Amino acid sequence: MNGSNIQTDDFIQTDNLALTHWVWLEQPTEKHVQSRSVTSVRLPQLQRDWLKPIRQWLDRIEITNAEMARSICKLIPAQCPFERTVKVFGRTLFHIPPMCKLNPVYEQVVGLRFRALCYLADVCGEDVTPYC
Template identity: 60%
Template sequence: MKNLTFINHKFDLLHSVRQWLESIEIDNPKLAQFLCKIIPAHCPFERKIKFVNRTIVFIPPLCKLNPFYEQIVSLRFKCLLYLADE
């Protein structure tokens, strides 16, 4: 019973952080530029290791394992839209 309470509390915390990330309003060009610089456009962990033009190992994008991936990508998109409008 104690484990279920811990798990429910953990999911509530994740949900509240997701809501907070989604509710961020971009109204400052310096903030928008800063966020666009620190949030990558594509997953930096995805790699193809090649030897003599043959792919030996492919490391898939691990960013999708991040529980806040969708919210962070949408925050970067909001910043780009704000900068395009300004």
């Protein structure tokens, strides 16, 4: 071959790379199937949620005064600060989706902010629109 790409239905060759088809080098036997099933049963028992104590701690935080509630509402944004729509001359170039859902404690943080807003509205009787 002269270094050019040749493509057919069965064969792709690019310089030094040739892939004709997939082949199992070792067929699974009864022993392999049994050992895999035993391993898969043990695996979930070994997994541990390392963030569970942090999630529980955030869920247990009680809002006890208005100043604490105001601080939480100011500290935790109402919307994801990373979401952006990039426009040039009125035309949208691209959109960056919200990344907050990737945060492993997102639900707990949003719940804490909600509890703070509820405390300000229900207990203190404050207008919470400045925090929304």
